[in-house]
Amino acid sequence: MxxxxxxxxxxxxxxxxxxxxxxxxxxxxxxxxxxxxxxxxxxxxxxxxxxxxxxxxxxxxxxxxxxxxxxxxxxxxxxxxxxxxxxxxxxxxxxxxxxxxxxxxxxxxxxxxxxESGDEVEQVVLDEMRPDQVVQVGAGLPSSLKEEMIHLIKDHRDIFASSADEVVGVPSELMIHQLNVNPQARPVKQKRRHFGPERSKAVSDEVDKLLSARMIHEVQYPTWLSNPVMIKKDTGGWRMCVDFTDLNKACPKDCYPLPRIDxxxxxxxxxxxxxx
Structure with a gap:
């Protein structure tokens, strides 16, 4: 000192x-x-x-x-x-x-x-009992740094989730998030959008996965209704998002937002x- x-x-x-x-x-x-x-x-x-x-x-x-x-x-x-x-x-x-x-x-x-991240990566198995649970590390990293990173990841492998079922979430008694919706805003129910067979199947698979993981649940007669938006991944799969444009307009903007470093x-x- x-x-x-x-x-x-x-x-x-x-x-x-x-x-x-x-x-x-x-x-x-x-x-x-x-x-x-x-x-x-x-x-x-x-x-x-x-x-x-x-x-x-x-x-x-x-x-x-x-x-x-x-x-x-x-x-x-x-x-x-x-x-x-x-x-x-x-x-x-x-x-x-x-x-x-x-x-x-x-x-x-x-x-x-x-x-830019390096193109060459190598697979690292987190748990020998579960060979399908792997992470990727850069093959071009120095040997000492690579070994230290692999040991760190394996020591904390319990924080990694290989499937949606393993995401435990935050207990409701610890934290609950609520949307700050303007009470004077008029609820908007978007008109249903029709997708092709490929996108419809991707939506159904994603909804079934989220339902089985208890991340979402079915509701009847919702006040707000938003359509899913399918985005094509580089790997050829689909990423499902939700069009919350109308809902965002009804939520007042934060006067003191968290700063974005970028x-x-x-x-x-x-x-x-x-x-x-």
Missing amino acids: VSLMVTIGRHPRCRTIPVNFAVVKADSPYNMLIGRPTLNALRAVYSTYHLSFKFPTPAGVAEVSSDVSTARECYLATIQAAVTPRTASKAEEKRPAVLSINCIDPQKAGKPGRL ASSTRQWDMRSSAS
């Missing part, structure tokens, strides 16, 4: 407070992570949606924002360093095993490329620093 005096903000709207840092030896693109104890000491009010926080100073309210572009570059650098094995030179062995954020120039950083990363590129 190391205690340092840290100045946050820009003069004259800044504050200097002591911060305790836990030093760890691990690959990380970040120089430091600021946690909730520091934010509480600053009396900061933060917004995860805007990726920024404000705190009072003697000269007024200071604001610290996040540089999403740099944070995205750091994230990609961490992923690439973890999956790309390479032999370090003697000069690199003497350097600290840390990816410095200073080596990334946000002015030269363009739109980050999309990380939307925040693509929309906000003018922030200043990265903090946790």
